[in-house]
Amino acid sequence: MMNNTMKNQVGNLPQGTNIFGKWHKKSYTILKMLGYGATGYVYLTRSADGLAALKISENSSSITSEVNVLRHFSKVRGFSLGPSLLDVDDWAIANGHKVFSFYVMEYLEGEAFLSFIQNKGMEWAGILVLQLLTDLHTLHEEGWVFGDLKPDNLIVTANPPKVRLIDVGGTTIQGRAIKEFTEFFDRGYWGLGSRKAEPTYDLFAVAMIMIHTCYPKQFQKNGEGGIKQLSSYIQGNLWLRKYEKVLVRALTGEYATAIEMKRDFLQAMSDAKSYAAPQAKAKASPKSSSTSYTNRKQNRTQKNRAHQQTAQRQVVPAKSKSKGFIETSVLITIVLAAYFFYIYGTLL
Numbered sequence: 001m002m003n004n005t006m007k008n009q010v011g012n013l014p015q016g017t018n019i020f021g022k023w024h025k026k027s028y029t030i031l032k033m034l035g036y037g038a039t040g041y042v043y044l045t046r047s048a049d050g051l052a053a054l055k056i057s058e059n060s061s062s063i064t065s066e067v068n069v070l071r072h073f074s075k076v077r078g079f080s081l082g083p084s085l086l087d088v089d090d091w092a093i094a095n096g097h098k099v100f101s102f103y104v105m106e107y108l109e110g111e112a113f114l115s116f117i118q119n120k121g122m123e124w125a126g127i128l129v130l131q132l133l134t135d136l137h138t139l140h141e142e143g144w145v146f147g148d149l150k151p152d153n154l155i156v157t158a159n160p161p162k163v164r165l166i167d168v169g170g171t172t173i174q175g176r177a178i179k180e181f182t183e184f185f186d187r188g189y190w191g192l193g194s195r196k197a198e199p200t201y202d203l204f205a206v207a208m209i210m211i212h213t214c215y216p217k218q219f220q221k222n223g224e225g226g227i228k229q230l231s232s233y234i235q236g237n238l239w240l241r242k243y244e245k246v247l248v249r250a251l252t253g254e255y256a257t258a259i260e261m262k263r264d265f266l267q268a269m270s271d272a273k274s275y276a277a278p279q280a281k282a283k284a285s286p287k288s289s290s291t292s293y294t295n296r297k298q299n300r301t302q303k304n305r306a307h308q309q310t311a312q313r314q315v316v317p318a319k320s321k322s323k324g325f326i327e328t329s330v331l332i333t334i335v336l337a338a339y340f341f342y343i344y345g346t347l348l
């Protein structure tokens with residue numbers, strides 16, 4: 001956590017404060033604070049180049065380590081998982097007696113992951129998870145693991161909606177020990193694996209993000225935790241149940257790559273669509289704590305589906321009526337033709 005000295009010095013910088021870069025001579029005016037965490041404060045700033053997010057810390061080593069990760073990612077073409085890095089500099093105050101390191105990054109203007117899904121609907125959860133898996137695959141291919149994967153570190157930018165990851169502070173080179181983690185999303189906490197940085201670590205967190213989306217209140221582990229407890233929560237929610245196989249495989253570290261998980265996730269999505277009608281009859285389990293949002297939304301979808309089914313049922317007799325009419329006409333024509341030939345034959 002942040003110490004008080006740091007809070008006083010870079011924590012509550014007022015709007016209008018000018019942060020002037022000692023080396024690159026660029027000036028950033030603070031518009032507001034975007035947030036803060038264990039490693040520093042993030043401000044929305046305006047500079048000659050436009051809006052940007054500026055992260056400042058008293059701990060220059062954490063800034064350096066995040067800058068290294070962002071620098072590395074900026075070399076990966078077409079990779080947009082994290083914000084792009086715009087500037088790195090020092091801010092000197094008190095006649096140069098105190099120096100704070102900061103970096104400037106792309107301002108990701110968007111909505112928090114959970115609130116986006118709550119506003120737009122559960123259909124989006126699937127789409128965002130697919131996007132996340134695609135980007136994680138690129139990250140893993142580059143030899144990194146994101147580490148502290150959780151909804152707080154996800155922002156959904158608009159037009160078109162795209163999930164982006166903020167806070168690259170936990171990003172760890174594969175094979176090392178995970179740098180930062182949050183218990184609920186950490187497989188070590190649930191007794192389902194080590195804290196070694198490997199793709200399976202992030203994929204476990206993706207499954208937990210899905211579970212958390214349906215159980216926003218979170219829950220504690222019972223005893224050792226384990227797959228049994230997590231499975232009971234999956235079972236208790238209609239949306240999660242559609243992805244049960246994928247979730248269990250991700251939670252138990254069975255997916256070696258994000259692409260494998262994505263493939264199965266897509267399959268489960270399409271299966272859910274093909275079986276949409278029978279599922280519409282199913283009732284959401286009362287066990288689910290997400291009755292609030294998720295199930296209400298699902299119930300609405302079920303009602304819509306039920307409505308569609310009724311509409312289809314009404315169409316069926318109409319179709320069979322017209323089919324029956326054609327059959328009768330054909331039969332009458334055949335009988336009349338046979339009768340005509342019979343009369344014609346007897347007359348000859």
Ligand SMILES: Nc1ncnc2c1ncn2[C@@H]1O[C@H](COP(=O)(O)OP(=O)(O)OP(=O)(O)O)[C@@H](O)[C@H]1O
Pocket residue numbers: 034035036037038039040041042053083105106107108109152153166167168169180
């Ligand atoms: N590029 C960005 N664009 C918009 N908002 C951002 C950006 N970077 C960070 N933020 C906001 O600032 C908050 C804190 O940032 P960040 O998570 O990087 O700090 P931290 O000190 O690393 O936090 P943690 O304790 O989780 O490691 C974020 O939750 C987010 O709301």
